[in-house]
Amino acid sequence: MSTESAAPRLNVVVASTRPGRVGHLIGGWFAGVAAAHGGFDVHVVDLAELDLPFHDEPGQPVDGGPYAHEHTRRWSETTDAADAFVFVMPEYNRGYSAPLKNALDYLYREWHHKPAGFVSYGMSSAGMRAVEQLKPVLGALRMLPLAESVNIHLRQAVDTDGALVPNPAMDAAARGMLDELRLMAELMSAARVAA
Numbered sequence: 001m002s003t004e005s006a007a008p009r010l011n012v013v014v015a016s017t018r019p020g021r022v023g024h025l026i027g028g029w030f031a032g033v034a035a036a037h038g039g040f041d042v043h044v045v046d047l048a049e050l051d052l053p054f055h056d057e058p059g060q061p062v063d064g065g066p067y068a069h070e071h072t073r074r075w076s077e078t079t080d081a082a083d084a085f086v087f088v089m090p091e092y093n094r095g096y097s098a099p100l101k102n103a104l105d106y107l108y109r110e111w112h113h114k115p116a117g118f119v120s121y122g123m124s125s126a127g128m129r130a131v132e133q134l135k136p137v138l139g140a141l142r143m144l145p146l147a148e149s150v151n152i153h154l155r156q157a158v159d160t161d162g163a164l165v166p167n168p169a170m171d172a173a174a175r176g177m178l179d180e181l182r183l184m185a186e187l188m189s190a191a192r193v194a195a
Helices: 023-037 070-081 098-105 128-140 168-194
Strands: 009-014 041-046 084-090 115-122 144-153
Touching: 009 023, 009 070, 023 041, 023 084, 023 115, 023 168, 084 128, 084 168, 098 128, 115 128, 115 168, 128 144, 144 168
Parallel strands: 009 041, 009 084, 084 115, 115 144
Antiparallel strands: none
């Protein structure tokens, strides 16, 4: 965290980029819950708007730059500024989205020693299988994936007009995850200072 008095920065990363997605609706809902929670300086990062090309940096991310492309430099700054992340992620064919993997692989040190929570969504498993696939990747980036998550069954949460209809269980799960995320963000901020 940049200053002791400032709230930790939370990047809410919307991981779906496909046309017709509901990820931006779920991300907006979660960002509203996070803002009301009051424990974070909340920033929504929509991978569809970020529009990263397929990984095109000539250098290795582990080297930490200098980066050749302006889009990588912007992504590096946005990621480095965050103290914690929540990945708002769909499940596609029992896995997480390719744009999310691409965005993660662009960088390395910018992810280190930061906690990550998950708001997953899908049909049969509410995205939980995708979350479990993602956790080892985040571990390799030296992040701390939380056990708590918000898992949304789309058939129950999206109405016939395509609008998200949050329920009390979703709100309660989000607040609980945010409490844990705030605690871990504070603890890991000290680890980053010491590193």
